Amino acid sequence: xxxxxxxxxxxxxxxxxxxxxxxxxxxxxxxxxxxxxxxxxxxxxxxxxxxxxxxxxxxxxxxxxxxxxxxxxxxxxxxxxxxxxxxxxxxxxxxxxxxxxxxxxxxxxxxxxxxxxxxxxxxxxxxxxxxxxxxxxxxxxxxxxxxxxxxxxxxxxxxxxxxxxxxxxxxxxxxxxxxxxxxxxxxxxxxxxxxxxxxxxxxxxxxxxxxxxxxxxxxxxxxxxxxxxxxxxxxxxxxxxxxxxxxxxxxxxxxxxxxxxxxxxxxxxxxxxxxxxxxxxxxxxxxxxxxxxxxxxxxxxxxxxxxxxxxxxxxxxxxxxxxxxxxxxxxxxxxxxxxxxxxxxxxxxxxxxxxxxxxxxxxxxxxxxxxxxxxxxxxxxxxxxxxxxxxxxxxxxxxxxxxxxxxxxxxxxxxxxxxxxxxxxxxxxxxxxxxxxxxxxxxxxxxxxxxxxxxxxxx
Amino acid sequence: xxxxxxxxxxxxxxxxxxxxxxxxxxxxxxxxxxxxxxxxxxxxxxxxxxxxxxxxxxxxxxxxxxxxxxxxxxxxxxxxxxxxxxxxxxxxxxxxxxxxxxxxxxxxxxxxxxxxxxxxxxxxxxxxxxxxxxxxxxxxxxxxxxxxxxxxxxxxxxxxxxxxxxxxxxxxxxxxxxxxxxxxxxxxxxxxxxxxxxxxxxxxxxxxxxxxxxxxxxxxxxxxxxxxxxxxxxxxxxxxxxxxxxx
Numbered sequence: 001x002x003x004x005x006x007x008x009x010x011x012x013x014x015x016x017x018x019x020x021x022x023x024x025x026x027x028x029x030x031x032x033x034x035x036x037x038x039x040x041x042x043x044x045x046x047x048x049x050x051x052x053x054x055x056x057x058x059x060x061x062x063x064x065x066x067x068x069x070x071x072x073x074x075x076x077x078x079x080x081x082x083x084x085x086x087x088x089x090x091x092x093x094x095x096x097x098x099x100x101x102x103x104x105x106x107x108x109x110x111x112x113x114x115x116x117x118x119x120x121x122x123x124x125x126x127x128x129x130x131x132x133x134x135x136x137x138x139x140x141x142x143x144x145x146x147x148x149x150x151x152x153x154x155x156x157x158x159x160x161x162x163x164x165x166x167x168x169x170x171x172x173x174x175x176x177x178x179x180x181x182x183x184x185x186x187x188x189x190x191x192x193x194x195x196x197x198x199x200x201x202x203x204x205x206x207x208x209x210x211x212x213x214x215x216x217x218x219x220x221x222x223x224x225x226x227x228x229x230x231x232x233x234x235x236x237x238x239x240x241x242x243x244x245x246x247x248x249x250x251x252x253x254x255x256x257x258x259x260x261x262x263x264x265x266x267x268x269x270x271x272x273x274x275x276x277x278x279x280x281x282x283x284x285x286x287x288x289x290x291x292x293x294x295x296x297x298x299x300x301x302x303x304x305x306x307x308x309x310x311x312x313x314x315x316x317x318x319x320x321x322x323x324x325x326x327x328x329x330x331x332x333x334x335x336x337x338x339x340x341x342x343x344x345x346x347x348x349x350x351x352x353x354x355x356x357x358x359x360x361x362x363x364x365x366x367x368x369x370x371x372x373x374x375x376x377x378x379x380x381x382x383x384x385x386x387x388x389x390x391x392x393x394x395x396x397x398x399x400x401x402x403x404x405x406x407x408x409x410x411x412x413x414x415x416x417x418x419x420x421x422x423x424x425x426x427x428x429x430x431x432x433x434x435x436x437x438x439x440x441x442x443x444x445x446x447x448x449x450x451x452x453x454x455x456x457x458x459x
Numbered sequence: 460x461x462x463x464x465x466x467x468x469x470x471x472x473x474x475x476x477x478x479x480x481x482x483x484x485x486x487x488x489x490x491x492x493x494x495x496x497x498x499x500x501x502x503x504x505x506x507x508x509x510x511x512x513x514x515x516x517x518x519x520x521x522x523x524x525x526x527x528x529x530x531x532x533x534x535x536x537x538x539x540x541x542x543x544x545x546x547x548x549x550x551x552x553x554x555x556x557x558x559x560x561x562x563x564x565x566x567x568x569x570x571x572x573x574x575x576x577x578x579x580x581x582x583x584x585x586x587x588x589x590x591x592x593x594x595x596x597x598x599x600x601x602x603x604x605x606x607x608x609x610x611x612x613x614x615x616x617x618x619x620x621x622x623x624x625x626x627x628x629x630x631x632x633x634x635x636x637x638x639x640x641x642x643x644x645x646x647x648x649x650x651x652x653x654x655x656x657x658x659x660x661x662x663x664x665x666x667x668x669x670x671x672x673x674x675x676x677x678x679x680x681x682x683x684x685x686x687x688x689x690x691x692x693x694x695x696x697x698x699x700x701x702x703x704x705x706x
Contacts, residue, residue, distance in 0.1 A: 360597075404520070432648040
């Protein structure tokens with residue numbers, strides 16, 4: 001698989017200046033709203049500690065809690081399935097749907113189903129899939145993956161949405177009023193809830209002691225998807241488990257505050273049993289999670305509750321857009337999740353970070369995201385994943401820096417400023433430093449030379 | 460008190476005045492300063508690429524140059540962060556561990572160790588925008604971090620506030636990264652430059668004449684951006700202001 005070139009993709013994103021400026025501002029707004037919400041709760045840092053402990057405890061006893069969850073869900077009259085990978089997940093869902101002669105499926109947003117590419121799988125098998133979350137629907141109609149795990153179409157301006165809706169839903173091309181556009185989407189989507197023979201959701205939290213799945217949305221579309229059609233399927237990543245109902249009191253308080261800077265999502269619904277006369281299925285999905293759980297440096301990334309706070313605060317993400325990461329998960333959390341699925345394809349991503357650490361600070365479950373990014377760089381180097389030109393430049397730099405005499409010779413060249421630049425800044429045949437920046441002015445002397453001249457006798 | 464002066468490679472090569480100010484400032488407080496002549500670099504640029512094998516000899520040389528000193532002080536947050544948190548490409552002997560824990564960034568050395576109360580010689584009648592680099596902010600904890608919504612404090616601001624005539628600009632996003640990030644500045648040039656542009660514009664809009672920082676590396680990047688944009692913005696290291704530079 002070809003390496004994702006984040007830098008190249010980001011240059012295209014930045015060249016769309018109005019889009020980039022809006023994207024940065026919109027997400028920074030979310031970060032500021034988050035700060036205000038966090039500031040209004042004195043115990044917020046304590047909640048983060050508790051959330052981290054709850055998730056780490058669950059992950060270190062995961063097999064037990066999964067079995068408890070399964071037993072409880074079955075006792076509630078729910079069918080429980082286990083899927084080792086995306087392929088098995090998709091097959092299970094398809095078999096459930098086809099055995100019920102389902103032609104149309106309504107679903108709420110789920111990163112897990114994105115991860116499994118379920119929609120494409122079902123569409124190939126002639127099942128109509130309708131995304132019911134506004135942002136996700138925009139992305140579906142535009143045939144693009146979500147660019148953000150919470151606000152999937154945040155990289156689009158309202159004019160873009162108007163064009164997509166005009167093309168696909170037949171709305172007025174000249175009307176880009178957000179109220180008009182969202183109302184149109186609502187009107188066009190509602191009939192599908194009635195028509196669909198099955199509904200599907202993802203899962204924010206799965207409670208072991210109740211066997212229930214918890215879904216948080218702001219549009220209520222998950223509730224309609226889960227309860228209007230007679231057949232309901234929930235896809236659940238195995239890391240979504242929490243032991244007790246009361247653990248939600250910690251995690252739900254963190255989720256929307258971190259994500260959107262609101263105290264709670266408009267809808268926080270627990271689904272435990274099929275509705276009268278209906279059928280409910282839960283598919284528990286591994287898809288690489290158990291393997292990651294065994295990775296000493298990276299297992300805590302499974303604590304993630306998919307709030308997107310790390311993306312909103314990330315200065316690189318805000319200026320490059322989610323699609324530039326070429327993966328289901330983008331931003332800081334994507335950088336540490338994606339390489340486990342394909343090391344080579346995502347080998348550039350750990351370098352798409354300044355390691356500034358803001359992501360770690362906003363993470364509601366205290367994942368040391370920027371430190372894991374740093375660790376992934378070591379893994380990439382160990383597996384020889386650095387492109388040749390970068391590797392060669394680093395090697396040469398190291399050689400100079402580990403030899404005082406050679407270092408002196410390199411630094412003491414005084415002819416032109418360009419020659420003072422450490423080799424690592426000049427590695428590129430395009431001189432990446434100078435494309436949009438001036439090089440430092442040529443100094444009269446090095447500190448070393450000054451010291452010898454002025455304080456040399458002391459030594 | 461005997462201190463080893465650590466001058467990072469880029470400061471040595473481009474910013475001799477920052478090294479000189481650091482040395483003179485320490486001497487003003489009666490500190491005996493040694494400058495190990497064979498020093499090169501802490502190895503961060505290599506280690507940050509993930510290349511531990513290549514970083515090892517650079518780190519070994521660093522330890523060889525700085526072992527045995529009670530304090531190692533340098534005008535750099537970024538390198539100090541690397542030495543404390545990540546200098547682990549070589550076996551962690553007692554000697555290595557000592558060097559790592561005895562390394563101080565200049566501001567924290569002045570603020571926490573020397574506990575400096577005044578800089579009578581310092582006067583800087585200008586409006587400055589303070590750039591607290593990410594390594595000083597989130598690793599060395601120079602200042603409160605906006606993400607944690609914690610009580611406000613700032614060691615560099617506390618020191619600069621003792622300088623006569625100085626005033627401060629208030630940028631909108633004071634602790635947003637400026638986009639330097641070492642090799643990030645070339646590996647990810649488009650985003651790096653955009654972040655730098657946004658950073659210097661934020662300071663100019665806040666009315667800053669100067670950007671002041673404890674990290675010359677961030678400022679090398681920001682200055683390159685400001686120059687290219689044609690902005691009237693000057694850059695100065697905190698050591699220079701505290702040592703009495705007037706402009």
